[in-house]
Amino acid sequence: MTSEALARRLKARARTEGFTAAGLCRPDAIPDAPRRLSEFLAADFHGQMNWLAERSHWREDPRALWPEARSILMLAEAYTPGENPLTLLDQREIGAISAYARGRDYHDLVKKRLKRLGRWLVSETGCEIKVFVDTAPVMEKPLGQAAGLGWQGKHTNLLGRHLGNWFFLGAIFTTLDLPPDPPEREHCGSCRxxxxxxxxxxxxxxxxxxxxxxxxxxxxxxxxxxxxxxxxxxxxxxxxxxxxxxICPWNKFAQEARETGYLxxxxxxxxxxxxxxxxxxxxxxxxxxxxxxxxxxxxxxxxxxxxxxxxxxxxxxxxxxxxxxxxxxxxxxxxxxxxxxxxxxxxxxxxxxxxxxxxxxxx
Structure with missing residues (x-):
C-alpha cells in the first residue's frame, strides 16, 4: 500500500471513530513557533502558567519531544453548543460556564478516541505512536494549521472554514512517513x-x-x-x-457535536x-x-x-x-x-x- 493510500485510509478511519476532521503534517512544520512562543513569554503574557516556560524547549519543536516521529496526525472533534453562550450573560442570577466544560471532561473522551485510532494504525502497519490531548507540551494550534485543519484567528484560537471554532484538538505522532496536507492560510480579513x-x-x-x-x-x-x-x-x-x-462569523459553518458526552x-x-x-x-x-x-x-x-x-x-x-x-x-x-x-x-x-x-x- 502506498503512503498516500494509507493516509486516506487513516483519515477515513478517524471520521469513523468520531473525529470531525483530520490532517497530516511533518514534525518540522512549525518553524515560526519558537519565535512566537519566545515573544509571548518575554512579554509575561503567560501570567502564572509557568509550565509554558519550563517546557518551552519541547513545545517549540515536536522533534525535541519525540525525535523518532516522522508524521503528525492532527484531529478535530466538534463540541458545538446547542445555544449561543452569549445569551447567558444577561441572566445575572446564574453562572455562565464555558460550553466546552458543561459535559464530561474532554481530555478523557478525546484520548480514548485517539487511542482507538492509534491501535488501529499500529495493527495495520506495526508503527510506533504517541497520542496527545492538551496535557503535553505540544503546540496543537500551529500544528493544526500546518495540517490544514484551520488557522489561528485574531483571537489566537484555531478556526476552520468548514469547522467554525467549536472543536477540540488531538494529535497522534507516528514513526510512519505519511504525505502532509497543505497548510491552511488565514481568512479573518478585516473582521475584528x-x-x-x-x-x-x-x-x-x-x-x-x-x-x-x-x-x-x-x-x-x-x-x-x-x-x-x-x-x-x-x-x-x-x-x-x-x-x-x-461572535466569530465562521461559526455558521460549525459542525454539530457527535459526542453526547459534550452535551x-x-x-x-x-x-x-x-x-x-x-x-x-x-x-x-x-x-x-x-x-x-x-x-x-x-x-x-x-x-x-x-x-x-x-x-x-x-x-x-x-x-x-x-x-x-x-x-x-x-x-x-x-x-x-x-x-x-x-x-x-x-x-x-x-x-x-x-x-x-x-x-x-x-x-
Missing part, C-alpha cells in the same frame, strides 16, 4: 469581532493574547485574588469565557449562583465529578462565583455570600467581602456591563 467583544481587552493586537487579562485564564489558571480592576468585567462568567469564540449537564447549563456558592469541598467534588471544572478545586471556583454575585446587582444574593466572610481560604473570604460591598453600594462599576453586540445573529 473577536477583538472588540472581549470584556477585558485581553488582545493587545490582532493574533496576540495577554492571558493575564483573559477571563478564561483568570477563572481557571489564576491562583489567588483577581485584580479588583478586572472583577467587574468578569460579569457572571464563573468558568471560562466564550465571547471571542461565539451540557442540567446542573451546569444554568446553575444558580446561590446554589454554587454554598458548595463545600465534598459537595463541589460530587457536583463536578467527571467534569474539567473539578481540577480547579472548590476554593477557586467559589471565588469566581462570589465575583459573579458581586456583579449580579441582586441584593437577595447577599445572604448567600455572607457565610463565606469567615471561609478558611483567605481568597474566598476576600471575594465574599468584595461581593457584599458591591451589592451594598450598588455602584455602577460593581455591575459588569454585558459584552456589546452579543452577535446572536452571528454565532
Amino acid at each position: 469581532a473577536c477583538l472588540d467583544i472581549c470584556p477585558t481587552n485581553a488582545f493587545p493586537a490582532p493574533f496576540r493574547l495577554d492571558a493575564r487579562r483573559c477571563i478564561s485564564y483568570l477563572t481557571i489558571e489564576h491562583h489567588g485574588p483577581v485584580d479588583e480592576e478586572l472583577r467587574p468585567l468578569m460579569g457572571n462568567r464563573i468558568y471560562g469565557c466564550d465571547d471571542c469564540l461565539a 451540557g449537564r442540567a446542573e451546569q447549563m444554568r446553575p444558580r449562583l446561590a446554589d454554587l456558592v454554598a458548595l463545600n469541598d465534598a459537595g463541589f467534588r460530587e457536583v463536578f465529578s467527571g467534569s474539567p471544572i473539578k481540577r480547579i478545586g472548590r476554593n477557586r471556583f467559589v471565588r469566581n462565583v462570589l465575583y459573579a454575585i458581586g456583579n449580579s446587582g441582586d441584593p437577595a444574593l447577599e445572604a448567600a455570600a455572607r457565610p463565606l466572610l469567615d471561609d478558611p481560604d483567605p481568597v474566598v473570604a476576600d471575594a465574599a467581602r468584595w461581593a457584599i460591598s458591591c451589592l451594598a453600594q450598588a455602584q455602577p462599576d460593581c455591575a459588569a456591563p454585558v459584552s456589546p453586540a452579543h452577535g446572536r445573529d452571528r454565532a
